[in-house]
Amino acid sequence: MIVTMVASTAWPPYFRRMPTPPKKLRKQFVNAEYPKLVLRFEDGHEIRIVKGTGKTFDCWSGETIKLLAIIDPQERERTHVGTKKADEFDDA
Helix, strand or coil: CCCCCCCCCCCCHHHHCCCCCCCEEEEEEECCCCCEEEEECCCCCEEEEECCCEEEEEEECCCEEEEEEECCCCCCCCEEEEEEEHHHCEEC
8 A cells, every 4th residue: 555645735724824033223312401311122132322413223112111301420320211112213
């Protein structure tokens, strides 16, 4: 008895659709209010911005970025002043 196997051309359900990766964005932010401001990203890295200056940075679409103010540089305390999605920043 000969058994022939026919290879199925259909992929299993978990191979059919791969999620699309988020887009990488180039954004900018200008600190006009606080003596020092820190942008803390989801992956843990931080960008410090001194009052009156701005910085451009790369981020992922949909990423949440925390805004932390350093009021007194002598103390290590940071004040949470807001949270923004990456899409809400101005384009660079």
